Amino acid sequence: MSEVRMAGTLPDIATKADPVPKSGADARRADRRRRRRLRSTLEALAAPALAFMLFAVWQIAVPLFNVSEFVLPTPLDILTRVVTDYRLLLTHAWITGAEVVAGFLCAAVVGILVALAVFYSRMVERAVYPLLIAMQTIPKVALAPLVVLYLGYDWGPKLFLSFLISFFPIVVATVVGLKGLDRGYANLVKSMGASEAQVFLKVRLPAALPSMFGSFKVALSLAVIGAVLGEYVAAERGLGYLQLQANANFDVTLNFAAVFVIALLGVTLYSIIIVAEKIVNARQGGRL
Amino acid sequence: MNAPVSSFQAAEHMGQHLGNGIGVKIDHVQKIFETRDGNEVIALEGTDLVVAAGEFVAVVGPSGCGKSTLLSMIAGIESPTAGRIMVDSHPLAGPNPRTSVVFQNDYLLPWRNIIDNVLLPLEIKRLDTGLYRARAEALLAQVGLAGFGSRFPSELSGGMRQRVAICRAVIQEPGLLLMDEPFGALDALTREQMIMDLQNLWLRLKNTVVFITHGIDEAVFLADRVIVMSPRPGRIDMQLHIDLPRPRKWNEIHGSPGFTDAVAKVRRRFEEQGVLKAP
Numbered sequence: 367m368s369e370v371r372m373a374g375t376l377p378d379i380a381t382k383a384d385p386v387p388k389s390g391a392d393a394r395r396a397d398r399r400r401r402r403r404l405r406s407t408l409e410a411l412a413a414p415a416l417a418f419m420l421f422a423v424w425q426i427a428v429p430l431f432n433v434s435e436f437v438l439p440t441p442l443d444i445l446t447r448v449v450t451d452y453r454l455l456l457t458h459a460w461i462t463g464a465e466v467v468a469g470f471l472c473a474a475v476v477g478i479l480v481a482l483a484v485f486y487s488r489m490v491e492r493a494v495y496p497l498l499i500a501m502q503t504i505p506k507v508a509l510a511p512l513v514v515l516y517l518g519y520d521w522g523p524k525l526f527l528s529f530l531i532s533f534f535p536i537v538v539a540t541v542v543g544l545k546g547l548d549r550g551y552a553n554l555v556k557s558m559g560a561s562e563a564q565v566f567l568k569v570r571l572p573a574a575l576p577s578m579f580g581s582f583k584v585a586l587s588l589a590v591i592g593a594v595l596g597e598y599v600a601a602e603r604g605l606g607y608l609q610l611q612a613n614a615n616f617d618v619t620l621n622f623a624a625v626f627v628i629a630l631l632g633v634t635l636y637s638i639i640i641v642a643e644k645i646v647n648a649r650q651g652g653r654l
Numbered sequence: 655m656n657a658p659v660s661s662f663q664a665a666e667h668m669g670q671h672l673g674n675g676i677g678v679k680i681d682h683v684q685k686i687f688e689t690r691d692g693n694e695v696i697a698l699e700g701t702d703l704v705v706a707a708g709e710f711v712a713v714v715g716p717s718g719c720g721k722s723t724l725l726s727m728i729a730g731i732e733s734p735t736a737g738r739i740m741v742d743s744h745p746l747a748g749p750n751p752r753t754s755v756v757f758q759n760d761y762l763l764p765w766r767n768i769i770d771n772v773l774l775p776l777e778i779k780r781l782d783t784g785l786y787r788a789r790a791e792a793l794l795a796q797v798g799l800a801g802f803g804s805r806f807p808s809e810l811s812g813g814m815r816q817r818v819a820i821c822r823a824v825i826q827e828p829g830l831l832l833m834d835e836p837f838g839a840l841d842a843l844t845r846e847q848m849i850m851d852l853q854n855l856w857l858r859l860k861n862t863v864v865f866i867t868h869g870i871d872e873a874v875f876l877a878d879r880v881i882v883m884s885p886r887p888g889r890i891d892m893q894l895h896i897d898l899p900r901p902r903k904w905n906e907i908h909g910s911p912g913f914t915d916a917v918a919k920v921r922r923r924f925e926e927q928g929v930l931k932a933p
Contacts (some may be wrong), residue, residue: 504686550761557729557755558778568778572765650765 439619447623454608455627461604461629465521465593470586470635476529477536477585478578482538485544498537506531507595514600524596524604531592532585539581543574572650579643586639590632605631611652669918675708675862676742676829678728683737685723696887697723700737703881710856710863712873714920715883716866716890717928721866724888725834728864729755741830750830751779754823758835760815762807768794768834769803772822787823793821794918797851813844820852824859831856833865837872846904848872852902867889870924874916875902892923 389543421441427433448455480498483490510527517523524536549568560568597606605624612620685698699719702844705711715721726732727739730749738748741753748927754775759780759835772790773783797817807815818835823831836852849872856876857864863899873880874896898912907913924930 404910547762548759550757550759551763553726553731554755554757554761555774557731557749557753558775558777559751564778568774569763633772 375555376632385481387646401461414440432536436618437638438633439622444622444626445448447619448626451620455605456625458603458608459626459631461521462524462590462593462597462606462628465524465596465604465634466586466589466635468521469525469592470532470582470589471546472525472529473533473585473589474538474582476532477581478540481537481540481544484541495541498534502534510595519600519602523600526594527596528589528592532589533594535581535588536578537585539584540574540575543577544570546577575650576648579646582639582643583636585615586635590628590635594628626648655788659775666676674827674829675860676750677707678703678705678803678830679740679743680704680724680728682739683724683734683742684729685720685727685732686735696867697817698734699887705862705864707862708860710844710865710876710878711879712865712867712879713881713883714867714870714873714886715888716924716927717791717868718749718884718886718888720888721883722834723933725755725832725864725866728830729753729832731755739858752826752829754831756816756819756823756831756833756836758838760807760812761820762815762818765806765870767804767806768799768810768818771807771818772825774822775826790821790825793825794818795854797821801871811844813848816840816848817851820855824855827859828861830862830864831859833863835867836865838868845872850904852876857901870917870920874913875904875907880916880920882920885929892920893926894919 389489425440439447480494484495485491495532496610506527509530513523513526513530517526528630547570551573552565555565555569593604594606597604601607604629609621609624612618612624680701682700682702683698684696684700687695687697690693703722713721713724723732726733727743728746730741730746730753732843741750749933762768763774766774767785769790772793773786776783776786791800794800794802797820799814799817799821802810802814802818807818810818820836838850840848846861853876865866865873865876874894877896880894880896881890882894883889884891894916896916898907898910921930
């Protein structure tokens, strides 16, 4: 506390008296800035450093305890495999990626439309909302074999599972976001002569966007699960299918390599959403 | 210090005439709300009221007396259960384009900067906001917010935000300004300043104002006519003309007999209603 006050008053005195203490205050300020920058750098590095440490432990522990490569490969083994087999992995990653994106986009479009219907119609809210919540108690995983039964072995069941599993959070978050707005905002804009479409575009949607983007992030991770799950049940392509193949061949390293690529896929798509959020946020004046 | 370009001058440049308040006529207006369990609540009993063009009317009444409901109906946000409202001699069906509303909450959109908040009504009316930017800045300067245009609402204090809300309401020089307890959420000092500023603004705009408040003092200070409402079911209980010279100033008016008499009359009426307990 006292240090802050000193730093605030010193330059004033210094300019009146002599220039030497001024440089002292400047040095202190520069010092503080340097310390702050150092701390933020350290904070930014914390997560990568922790990950690196965990992988290092793994890397060292495997040979140390004489674990066979067929049981548990080291991170470097896996990475090497990812590099050497990148063609194979990429082919399958494209398939899974397309399933995830398609499933997620369907979930976003349908989810937002359902949310709008729930928001604007009390009847729909009464009829559909309880059903949605009841549906939510069914584990989607348990539906996978049935979905395959009805939709076959192609991309259908993967897209559908991906959609089904990621759709619900988007509906709920959008409804909550739309309902969270104080009625006064809508009334104000209406008093300016706004149509409901204008009220929606100028007020309701921007106000709901933060919670919608939150749900997109959750939904995307779920969409990845849905797609891979679909591939486990029945597929001839995709990273989930590749894992099953690797299992059949006792190729644990390839299996891990597939997991690595799935994770990479998830992170990449997640980053796209974060970038989109940042762009929208900037257009909204950074107050999202 | 440079004299700020007043919105008055700005408007003259744009070829609009001022002092063009519009009248309001309320004919046997009644509002009944239906509660969720199917009961009816009479918010406002058959009410008649005429507000002349350019008049400043303050409505005081206890909480729940339907004064906000009355305002929402004049604003065209809600429709009366029975009766008719005329604004600018036209029966009201939806908001009148020459009416603006200021609420207790400023309702500034947090994702828009100050200038874009002030320009919102023009955007809603699909007008070219570029033409009004200078006027918006002049208005902000008038209320002591010069240079705040690119700030965001979260960076402003409650009083500053409400000033912005008022600028937003008067950017189009409304003929009728409806204010629903606009200073209710402000601290006493800020409120006093805002009351003065509002008087000055109104003296310039010469528009019609319907001002709803809990504060007897501010009602008497500001208004040409004070309307006292009864507790629910609300109706007009008493009207009082305030013939004090303008511009009114707090320290001049506070001791003046005209002011104290009017305040005492309103207070006595509330005591008779049982809203205020007589000592």
